[in-house]
Amino acid sequence: MPFELSNELLQQLQEAVEERNGSRVIDLLEGASYVDIADILYEFNTEDSKYILELIDDETAADIINELEESTRVKFLRVFNAEEIAEYLHHLDSDDAVDIINELPNKEKDEVIVRLPDEEMRGYVLDLMRYDEDCAGGLMAKELIKCNVNWTVNQCIDEIRRQAENVERIYSLYVVDNDEKFLGRVSLKRIILSKDNTLIADIYEPEAISVETSMDEEEVADLMRKYDLDSVPVINVLGKLVGRITIDDIVDVITEQAEEERQIMAGISEDVEEDDGVWMLSRARLPWLLIGLLGGMIGARVISYFDEQVQAVTALAFFIPLITATGGNVGIQSSSLVVQSLATRSAFEKGMFTRLIKVLSVALLNGLVLSAIVFGASVVLSMPYDLAFVISIALFNVVILASFMGTLTPLILEKFGVNPALASGPFITTANDILGLTVYFTVAHILL
Amino acid sequence: MPFELSNELLQQLQEAVEERNGSRVIDLLEGASYVDIADILYEFNTEDSKYILELIDDETAADIINELEESTRVKFLRVFNAEEIAEYLHHLDSDDAVDIINELPNKEKDEVIVRLPDEEMRGYVLDLMRYDEDCAGGLMAKELIKCNVNWTVNQCIDEIRRQAENVERIYSLYVVDNDEKFLGRVSLKRIILSKDNTLIADIYEPEAISVETSMDEEEVADLMRKYDLDSVPVINVLGKLVGRITIDDIVDVITEQAEEERQIMAGISEDVEEDDGVWMLSRARLPWLLIGLLGGMIGARVISYFDEQVQAVTALAFFIPLITATGGNVGIQSSSLVVQSLATRSAFEKGMFTRLIKVLSVALLNGLVLSAIVFGASVVLSMPYDLAFVISIALFNVVILASFMGTLTPLILEKFGVNPALASGPFITTANDILGLTVYFTVAHILL
Incomplete structure (x- = not known):
C-alpha cells in the first residue's frame, strides 16, 4: 500500500x-x-x-x-x-x-x-x-542499452551490467551495426532465455518501429498508443540510434493534451490551474470573455437593425435565448465530433462530400424534431400561429447552419495548423449567436 | 518505419x-x-x-x-x-x-x-x-510471472522459460510467500545482474505498490501515472496476488477518460463517433438539445414577465445575447478549472472557504473589467446612461453568480458520484441563461 x-x-x-x-x-x-x-x-x-x-x-x-x-x-x-x-x-x-x-x-x-x-x-x-521540446528529440532520453549486432548474449549482459546504474528501466536492448545505425531490438526476456554464446544477429527483431528526432510529440504518442509500445527508439536523419522514449513520458503527453483541450474548450487561454494567483487566473480568462463581449455587442447591433419588428411584436424578444442557446449547443456538438475524429484519425479518410451529407442528414433530423416540439409547445401555450411559425422555421435553419459551422470550423483550423478544439470553445458559441440572431430576425422580418 | x-x-x-x-x-x-x-x-x-x-x-x-x-x-x-x-x-x-x-x-x-x-x-x-469492467479486477490479466520468495534466481529463470509463451511482456517478477501472499517485486534487470544461486529473498523490493481488485480504474490510472509505473500487481482482499495491470491498458483508460469528458462537455449523451449512423448520432445529441430547448422556453417565460420593460425600452432586448453569452462563458471557465483540479487532486485539499474566496476575487476582477468596458462602449455608442448602467450592473452580477454556479456545480456533482465534467456542458449554459436573464431584467425593473 x-x-x-x-x-x-x-x-x-x-x-x-x-x-x-x-x-x-x-x-x-x-x-x-x-x-x-x-x-x-x-x-x-x-x-x-x-x-x-x-x-x-x-x-x-x-x-x-x-x-x-x-x-x-x-x-x-x-x-x-x-x-x-x-x-x-x-x-x-x-x-x-x-x-x-x-x-x-x-x-x-x-x-x-x-x-x-x-x-x-x-x-x-x-x-x-x-x-525542440515538443518533438521526439525533446522527449527522448539518451540513456539506453545498445548492443552491436555481432555481439553474443554474454557481451550484452556485460553491457547491461556496465549501464545498469544509468538505465533505470530496461524494456528492450537496441541493436546497431558497426556504424551505430539502428537495426532492431531484442527484448530482455529473449536475452534471459537465450544461451550465453548466441549471436544477437540470430535473435533480434529487425522490423522494430522507430521514430525520427523531428517527429511531433503527439504523433509519437499516437504511434506508441496504436502499436502498444512501452518504449520506442529515436533515430536521427542518418538512421543512427540517438535516444529512446519511454511510455511514462507518453502518458504525460496524453494527459497534457487532454488538459490543453479542456482549457481550449472552456475558453481559457493560458495554462492555469485553480491554485494559480488571482491575477493570473483573471488574465487567462479575460481574452475569451472579451471576445464573447464583442460578440454580444455585435449581436445587439444585429437586433437593433430589427428594432421595428421587436417594437411591433415584443414576444420576439422572448425567444432570443432559445435561438442562441440551441445554435451554440448544436455547434459545439458538431465541432467536438469532428475534433474527436481528427484525434483518432483512421488510415483511409472519408471525403469531405460524404462527411457533409451526413452532417446535413443529422441536422435535418434534429432540426425537424426540435422545430416540431417548439411549434407544438407554442400552440399548447396558445401563442399566435404566425409567431410559432417564425420561431420553428428560424430554429430549423439555425440547427442546419450551426451544424455546418461546427463541422467546417475545426476542419479549417486543422488545415491552418491551429488546434481544432478551439472550434468547440467560446468561439463557436459567439459566432453562432450572431448567425442565429440574423437568421431569426430575418425570418421574422419576412414572415411577420 | x-x-x-x-x-x-x-x-x-x-x-x-x-x-x-x-x-x-x-x-x-x-x-x-x-x-x-x-x-x-x-x-x-x-x-x-x-x-x-x-x-x-x-x-x-x-x-x-x-x-x-x-x-x-x-x-x-x-x-x-x-x-x-x-x-x-x-x-x-x-x-x-x-x-x-x-x-x-x-x-x-x-x-x-x-x-x-x-x-x-x-x-x-x-x-x-x-x-466489474471498470475496476482493477476488470482491467487485470491473469498472465504474469510469479516467484516464491525462497527460490533462487536460477529457479526464477526456469519459471520465466516455462511461462515465456504466455507472458508477452515481462516488466517485473512478482514475489509471493508459500501462501501466495504478495510480498513485492524484482525487476528483470535485477535477475540478469544477479548470480544464479542468489536467493530472491535477498534481492526483491518489499515495498512495491499493489492495488486491490475493487479499486476503480481511474484510481488505478492516477496511481500508475503518479508513481510512473509500467505495471502494477493486483491483489485480492486476502492479500493474494491475482493478476497484473500493464501500462498499455492504462493508456487506454486515460484516452477513454479524455474522450468521455469531451463528449460530456459537448453535450453528447452516448459514446458515438462521426462514423456512426445518422440515427445513432441524432439520438446521442437530442437529449441535451431538448434540455437546452426547455431552458430556452423557461427563458422566454422569464422575459415575458418583464414584457412591460421590453415594450417601454426595446433596446433592453438588444443585450439579451450579451448577458447570456457572458454568463455561459464565465460558467464554463469556472467549472472546467474545478474539473481540472478534481482530476489532478493534490494530497492536501484546500478548504471550501479558501476556494470560494478566490473564486470571488477572480470574479470581482473580471466582472469589473467587463462592466467597465461595456459601460465605456455604451457611452461611446451614445446610448442612454441609464440603460448603460443597467447593462453594466447586470453583467457584473451575472459574472459573479455564474462563477459561483460554475464552481459549485462540479463539486456537488462529484459529491454525488456524477462525472463533474457534466457541469462544463450545456447544463451550465442553460442554467446560467435562465439565471442571467432573471438578474438582467430584475436590475432593469429596479433601475428603469
Whole structure:
C-alpha cells in the first residue's frame, strides 16, 4: 500500500521542521516515496523545503525535484547555487535534466551544465538541448542499452551490467551495426532465455518501429498508443540510434493534451490551474470573455437593425435565448465530433462530400424534431400561429447552419495548423449567436 | 518505419480479395502488423474480412480481432461459430479474451468458454468474468510471472522459460510467500545482474505498490501515472496476488477518460463517433438539445414577465445575447478549472472557504473589467446612461453568480458520484441563461 499522507502527519512534520529536528523529520517520512515527498513539499516554503531535501539522499532528492510542478520548482531552485543544482541533476535521466535546465534563467543554464560531474552526461545534455521540446528529440532520453549486432548474449549482459546504474528501466536492448545505425531490438526476456554464446544477429527483431528526432510529440504518442509500445527508439536523419522514449513520458503527453483541450474548450487561454494567483487566473480568462463581449455587442447591433419588428411584436424578444442557446449547443456538438475524429484519425479518410451529407442528414433530423416540439409547445401555450411559425422555421435553419459551422470550423483550423478544439470553445458559441440572431430576425422580418 | 497504408494498396487488396486470390492478398499484406490489418478490415465487409483473416496465422488473426473496435467486432464475430472464436481467443491474454467474451450474446458466452482449448485459460477467464469492467479486477490479466520468495534466481529463470509463451511482456517478477501472499517485486534487470544461486529473498523490493481488485480504474490510472509505473500487481482482499495491470491498458483508460469528458462537455449523451449512423448520432445529441430547448422556453417565460420593460425600452432586448453569452462563458471557465483540479487532486485539499474566496476575487476582477468596458462602449455608442448602467450592473452580477454556479456545480456533482465534467456542458449554459436573464431584467425593473 502506498504511504498515507494525512493532515495529522503534515502537522507533525511542520512542527519537526520548525524545530529543525532532522531525525524526527526522517522518522516521519519513513516509507514515503519521492512522489509523496514532492506532494508534501508543496505545503512548505522554499527555505523549509530546502532543509527537508538536505536531510534526504541526493538521488531521492533529485527525483523529488524532478517531480515538482514547474512553477514551484522554478521558485525552489532559486535558493540553490549552480553547483548544488548540478549535483542533483547528475542523478536524473538526461531528458529530465534538460527539462529542468531549460527552466533556469539563461545565464544560469551554462553554469549548471559545466558543473555536471559526469562528462558523458554533459555531452548528453548539450546534445538534447538542441531539440525542440515538443518533438521526439525533446522527449527522448539518451540513456539506453545498445548492443552491436555481432555481439553474443554474454557481451550484452556485460553491457547491461556496465549501464545498469544509468538505465533505470530496461524494456528492450537496441541493436546497431558497426556504424551505430539502428537495426532492431531484442527484448530482455529473449536475452534471459537465450544461451550465453548466441549471436544477437540470430535473435533480434529487425522490423522494430522507430521514430525520427523531428517527429511531433503527439504523433509519437499516437504511434506508441496504436502499436502498444512501452518504449520506442529515436533515430536521427542518418538512421543512427540517438535516444529512446519511454511510455511514462507518453502518458504525460496524453494527459497534457487532454488538459490543453479542456482549457481550449472552456475558453481559457493560458495554462492555469485553480491554485494559480488571482491575477493570473483573471488574465487567462479575460481574452475569451472579451471576445464573447464583442460578440454580444455585435449581436445587439444585429437586433437593433430589427428594432421595428421587436417594437411591433415584443414576444420576439422572448425567444432570443432559445435561438442562441440551441445554435451554440448544436455547434459545439458538431465541432467536438469532428475534433474527436481528427484525434483518432483512421488510415483511409472519408471525403469531405460524404462527411457533409451526413452532417446535413443529422441536422435535418434534429432540426425537424426540435422545430416540431417548439411549434407544438407554442400552440399548447396558445401563442399566435404566425409567431410559432417564425420561431420553428428560424430554429430549423439555425440547427442546419450551426451544424455546418461546427463541422467546417475545426476542419479549417486543422488545415491552418491551429488546434481544432478551439472550434468547440467560446468561439463557436459567439459566432453562432450572431448567425442565429440574423437568421431569426430575418425570418421574422419576412414572415411577420 | 511502419507499414504504409495507401488508397492504392487498398484498391489492389480489394481486387485480390474479390478474386479470392489468397497468395496475392498475402503478398500485399507483407510487412503489415496486426494494427495495420485491423485498420484495413474496416474497409471490407464481414465475409471478405473473414476470408482475409483465414489467410493469416491464428495468433496474428487473434491480435487483429482484439484490435478492432467493439461495434465492428460484434458484427464481425457473428459469422464465426463458438469453436472458431475460442480458437482465436486462446491466443490472447486473459483480460482481452474476457473483454471480447463479454461482448458476445449471453448464451454464446458459455459455449465459447467451454471450447477454450487450454484448461488454465478457462480458469483465468471464469475468474476474470466475476469482476466489474471498470475496476482493477476488470482491467487485470491473469498472465504474469510469479516467484516464491525462497527460490533462487536460477529457479526464477526456469519459471520465466516455462511461462515465456504466455507472458508477452515481462516488466517485473512478482514475489509471493508459500501462501501466495504478495510480498513485492524484482525487476528483470535485477535477475540478469544477479548470480544464479542468489536467493530472491535477498534481492526483491518489499515495498512495491499493489492495488486491490475493487479499486476503480481511474484510481488505478492516477496511481500508475503518479508513481510512473509500467505495471502494477493486483491483489485480492486476502492479500493474494491475482493478476497484473500493464501500462498499455492504462493508456487506454486515460484516452477513454479524455474522450468521455469531451463528449460530456459537448453535450453528447452516448459514446458515438462521426462514423456512426445518422440515427445513432441524432439520438446521442437530442437529449441535451431538448434540455437546452426547455431552458430556452423557461427563458422566454422569464422575459415575458418583464414584457412591460421590453415594450417601454426595446433596446433592453438588444443585450439579451450579451448577458447570456457572458454568463455561459464565465460558467464554463469556472467549472472546467474545478474539473481540472478534481482530476489532478493534490494530497492536501484546500478548504471550501479558501476556494470560494478566490473564486470571488477572480470574479470581482473580471466582472469589473467587463462592466467597465461595456459601460465605456455604451457611452461611446451614445446610448442612454441609464440603460448603460443597467447593462453594466447586470453583467457584473451575472459574472459573479455564474462563477459561483460554475464552481459549485462540479463539486456537488462529484459529491454525488456524477462525472463533474457534466457541469462544463450545456447544463451550465442553460442554467446560467435562465439565471442571467432573471438578474438582467430584475436590475432593469429596479433601475428603469
